[in-house]
Structure formats: C-alpha cells, structure tokens
Amino acid sequence: MSVTKRVASLLCGAVMCFAGSAQAELIQIGFTGLDLSYDGATLRDVSANGDVLSSVSIEENGVAVAGSPFGAGISMDLEIPGLTLEDVMVDEAVSAAGGSLLLNLPGGDFLNLSLAEVQVTYINTGFLKATFGGTVADVVSQQLPTTMPIGSPVEVTFSANISTTTASNGFIDSFLARGSGEISGEAIPEPASLALVALAGVAAAARRRS
Missing domain, CATH: 4.10.860 (DNA Excision Repair, Uvrb; Chain A)
Known part of the structure; x- marks a missing residue:
C-alpha cells in the first residue's frame, strides 16, 4: 500500500x-431552587440580578466535573416573553421568541443562551412545565468548567410548583413558582x-x- x-x-x-x-x-447541567414570577405576559426569575439557585450539578459524559454539585455562587437570569395562559384545568401555550437564559457559576463561569419559542404546559392544580426542545436554545457565549464547550442546539427543560395564582376574564394574571430543570447538549x-x-x-x- x-x-x-x-x-x-x-x-x-x-x-x-x-x-x-x-x-x-454529552454535557448535562441540572439546577434546583429556581424562583419564578409570571405577570400575564412574561415568565421570568424573581430577582433583577438573577435568582440565587439552591444547587447546580454539571456532568460531562456522565462524569461530574470538579466541584459539582455547586451550592454557592450560582444564579440564573431567565426571561420568556409573549406567554399567555388560559385559566383552565390544563393549558398548553407557546411563548414568543426572544427569550434569554443566563446561568452564573462559581469563579466567573457562565452559560448564556438565546431562546426561540418555548412550549409551556400549565396545570391548574399548581404545576408548570416548560420545554425548550430541539433548536430553540442557542449558545450566545459560555465559559464552563468542562474540558469541552457545549454546542448548539441546547435542550432545556424545567418544571415548577405554582403558588399565589390570580386570574380574571378566563386568563392567568400572575403567579409565583419554584422549580428545577436541566440543560443538556453535545460537547464540541x-x-x-x-x-x-x-x-x-x-x-x-x-x-x-x-
């Protein structure tokens, strides 16, 4: 030869x-303790400077990165615009594009995502589930404690228990919620x-x- x-x-x-x-x-990032508020149009975290999370775990190909799970120096900025929820037993709605998700990690690490449309399921018994599947989350910028960066598209899901709901004229006006979720995507x-x-x-x- x-x-x-x-x-x-x-x-x-x-x-x-x-x-x-x-x-x-595969890079998988789990998070807990996300506090959310809804005002009848936008679903976002409750703090202007990012909601402080309870924990964040990061695995690369099934192996936890050094320091994971993290319990300090972690927060999330989340905004999902253009979301209308009906005051029915179960409502499945789709948000507008243009949302954002910023995960802040210890030591200045972070993951910044742009969001397209988000599928949201609202259950009137006090439960909320959001799915950002397929190509709806793209990486804007990142600095992760992994050996390789995460690539687009990124899948994001979270679920939350709802409290303090108000409604009028057949639509949800506001609620508070607290939940957990996961971010995952293939490494580059x-x-x-x-x-x-x-x-x-x-x-x-x-x-x-x-």
Whole structure:
C-alpha cells in the first residue's frame, strides 16, 4: 500500500472515531431552587440580578466535573416573553421568541443562551412545565468548567410548583413558582478537530511527495 493510501486510510479511521466520540460526549447541567414570577405576559426569575439557585450539578459524559454539585455562587437570569395562559384545568401555550437564559457559576463561569419559542404546559392544580426542545436554545457565549464547550442546539427543560395564582376574564394574571430543570447538549470536541486537521495536512503532503 502506498504512503498516500495508508495516510488516507488512517484519516478515514480518525474521522469515524471523531464522529463516534462527538455523538457520545454529552454535557448535562441540572439546577434546583429556581424562583419564578409570571405577570400575564412574561415568565421570568424573581430577582433583577438573577435568582440565587439552591444547587447546580454539571456532568460531562456522565462524569461530574470538579466541584459539582455547586451550592454557592450560582444564579440564573431567565426571561420568556409573549406567554399567555388560559385559566383552565390544563393549558398548553407557546411563548414568543426572544427569550434569554443566563446561568452564573462559581469563579466567573457562565452559560448564556438565546431562546426561540418555548412550549409551556400549565396545570391548574399548581404545576408548570416548560420545554425548550430541539433548536430553540442557542449558545450566545459560555465559559464552563468542562474540558469541552457545549454546542448548539441546547435542550432545556424545567418544571415548577405554582403558588399565589390570580386570574380574571378566563386568563392567568400572575403567579409565583419554584422549580428545577436541566440543560443538556453535545460537547464540541475541539482537540479531536485539531487532530483531524493535522492528519489532513499529512495526507496532503504525502500526496505531493508521491
């Protein structure tokens, strides 16, 4: 086998390995103690400076990162605009696009997401569930305590127990809620990408020599 063919074979194998590892690597961020308020149009955290969370856990491919779970220096800024909820037993509504989620972590680490439409299920027995599935959450910026960054799209879900609800004319006017959720997405394997670029360069050089 020629040098070019051997290198090409190695490069093909590396690409297959890279594809497998990209599918396997997953970053999961769990959070608890999120306090929310709803004013009839927007669902957001209760604090102007970010709601202080109870805990945040971060796993990379099923392994907790150093320091996880975190219990201090953690907060979340969340805003979901354009949300109308009917005062019925069960209401499924879709928010407007343009929301945001900022997760603050110890040591200046953070994750900043932009939100498109959000599917929200309101149950009149005092329960709320929000699902940001598929492509509705995209990474704006990040600095996470993981070996690799998280890539778009990101899936976000949370559920909350509702208290202090007010309603009029068949619609929910306001409520307070407290809940927990999860952020997850595939990691971006930067070191593997660099290795593939290097192998491609070797293959190109081998072709020139042959």
